[in-house]
Amino acid sequence: MKIALIGASGFVGSKILAEALQRGHQVTAIVRNPEKIQPQENLTVKKIDVLQTDELARLLAGNDAVISSFNPGRGVAGAEVYDKFVQGHKSIIAAVKKSGVKRFLGVGGAASLKTAEDIEFLDSPTFPKEYEPYKPGIRGTRELYYLLKQEPTLDWIFLAPSSQITPGERTGKFRLGKDHLLFDEKGASKISLEDYAMAMIDELEHPQHHRERFTVGY
Numbered sequence: 456m457k458i459a460l461i462g463a464s465g466f467v468g469s470k471i472l473a474e475a476l477q478r479g480h481q482v483t484a485i486v487r488n489p490e491k492i493q494p495q496e497n498l499t500v501k502k503i504d505v506l507q508t509d510e511l512a513r514l515l516a517g518n519d520a521v522i523s524s525f526n527p528g529r530g531v532a533g534a535e536v537y538d539k540f541v542q543g544h545k546s547i548i549a550a551v552k553k554s555g556v557k558r559f560l561g562v563g564g565a566a567s568l569k570t571a572e573d574i575e576f577l578d579s580p581t582f583p584k585e586y587e588p589y590k591p592g593i594r595g596t597r598e599l600y601y602l603l604k605q606e607p608t609l610d611w612i613f614l615a616p617s618s619q620i621t622p623g624e625r626t627g628k629f630r631l632g633k634d635h636l637l638f639d640e641k642g643a644s645k646i647s648l649e650d651y652a653m654a655m656i657d658e659l660e661h662p663q664h665h666r667e668r669f670t671v672g673y
Contacts, residue, residue, distance in 0.1 A: 461523040464491040468524030474652035515554035524562040540595025563615040564596040617672035623647030637672030
């Protein structure tokens, strides 16, 4: 398949890029810093500001799907992070619709998933205190889900990881869930970056979800 991957050099995006290339897909990596990506077969790297909606739409046109792992960058602090996330998400959604690409896969966070008490994780008492400094960015990622829910025609998914997503192993031994956080037999909610990337490309290749959020964990 021909895939446009926004944020291909990032924490999650780089693993999705590796998984997609490993499976033989043709990927256009859309990034701010092309020098962060090593040349590979089936890979084209393009530098663009995602806020340039029309230019982004032209770049996306002709692909089978768009995967977005957009993040405004580590140098942005405070409330500005949330605003930049929202501006970027809105421009990306508009560009996808304008491009004519029908399938959009969004890299989500766990913030919007429900706890056992049916409270969104970000708003629950169980939300870890050590994540507090990152709340504006976490809220910004959650906003992508809210924005997508307002789209009546775009064929989208929002793949939320478990509450802990870290580098690890590509095991292929994970579970999919819907609206609630997943926990393993030890009570931990976690997924490796590598297995998250597997779940994303699995969905790309064999679509099982349409216009909905789902989650992956052990």
